[in-house]
Amino acid sequence: MQRHFRFFIFLAALGAYPASLGHKVYGALLSMPAFFAYGALRLVILGAIANSIPDLLRFFHLYFMVVLNLGFVMMLWITWIRRGALLYESITVCSFPYSSQFSC
Secondary structure, eight states: OGGGHHHHHHHHHHHHSSOOHHHHHHHHHHHHHHHHHHHHHHHHHHHHHHHHOGGGHHHIIIIIHHHHHHHHHHHHHHHHIIIIIHHHHOOOOOSSTTOSSOOO
């Protein structure tokens, strides 16, 4: 269950964003290879750290990779929003969507 946590966070973000169901499914299906590649790269990085500087393996595994995981999920989600939802569904993103002073 722990290894799929990143993907479930990403699916929750996809589900919460106001886009069509088809576009959400499209984003979920296309993100699966990205998560697989990221997981493989993560293992290679941790293996290289364990081989070269084993004293820092615990730090990288428990702290650095957690931040990197969150960054990867956010980067993938923002890429999906910008390339998919904004281009194909023409959703306007406003700086202050609930303010009466600013309009889109």
